[in-house]
Amino acid sequence: MKDRRCDRLYGIGSLLLALGLTAIGSVAEAEPYPSRSIRIVVPTAVSTPPNIISRVIANELSGSENWSVIVENRPGALMTLGGSDVLKQPADGYSLFAMALPVTAAPALMPNISFSLGQDFAPVVKASVSYNVLVVNPSVPAKSVSELVALLKGQPDKLTFSSNGFGTPAHLIGEMFKLQAGVRATHVPYQQMPQAIGDLVAGTNQYQFIAMLPVVDLIKTGKLRALAVTGPRRVPALPEVPTIIEAGFPGLEVEDWVGFSVKAGTPNEIVSRLNASINKVLTKPNVGEVLARLGAQPAGGTPSEYGELVRSQIALWGKVIKEADIKIQQ
Secondary structure, eight states: OHHHHHHHHHHHHHHHHHHHHHHHHHHHHTOOSOSSOEEEEESSOTTSHHHHHHHHHHHHHHHHSOOOEEEEEOOOTTTHHHHHHHHTSOSSSSEEEEEEGGGGTHHHHOTTOSSOHHHHEEEEEEEEEEEEEEEEOTTSOOSSHHHHHHHHHHSTTTSEEEESSTTSHHHHHHHHHHHHHTOOOEEEEOSSHHHHHHHHHHTSSOEEEEESGGGHHHHHTTSSEEEEESSSSOOTTSTTSOBTTTTTOGGGOOEEEEEEEEETTOOHHHHHHHHHHHHHHHTOHHHHHHHHHTTEEEOOOOHHHHHHHHHHHHHHHHHHHHHHTOOOOO
8 A cells, every 4th residue: 555655656746747748848839039259250351231131130130139149250162151150050040041143053063052042941031132333444345234235146265254263143145145135255253243344344244234232423423434334223423324224234234132041940930020020120221321322222131032033033034044054163
């Protein structure tokens, strides 16, 4: 009888212990997000727009939301090193991947990439949008996009266009331009944007699709000639420069962008919290002012809208890379 009573007491004690542990677990699961530091992993160097934009947003989230947000740079391999870093972490919303246009070209350029942008990441929000400008060296006898096309057709493979690296927007848009205009020119990649701009000004290369901020003053002082911007409307910094649509090439309307994703499987309520907080930050005037100095503007929107952008960009650049037969340089 005594042994049976002890067994019963032991069973009750075990049940109470289990219930206690379950209650503790429930409290832990209900811990408010975020309860520790959030990392934004930027897959580019410190001086680049994705890094600057990420740091501005991190700073604003720290101030307005009282969150602890840190930015870590993991450049390399067409931005895929940063993505791999995020995927090594739990799907808990504490590691964000700051994506930009080049990473959507990676699946086509790097078939052996270790992850799927569409399946392994959950979209959060599109943070910014910007556009490039097509510039030529003043020695190039072309005052419009049509004249540049005519020049290139008359001298196939004789002219060169530069970029700040293989797989960058300047390279990809340049290849798209060749396909749509039916012209041939040689791509000259540089490791750094200042080198590419310097040789463009010197006349070593003839043209480039480039971010507006580094060349606005060069255009205004006549060191470079702007033929068109790739956006849907003219930009205040260069009001006299037509859009690529006005120039007669609507298929070259291309936006550059920065956005944030998290590891797939992150709870929807955390994705929603991140989306709402970043959208709020993007409405702040000081954020808009910083982005404007980069030649960009705040974007925002829903996770599904950003997810659709990423999917469409993967398809777009995959098509361009295939048709242009672009092979990654080893």
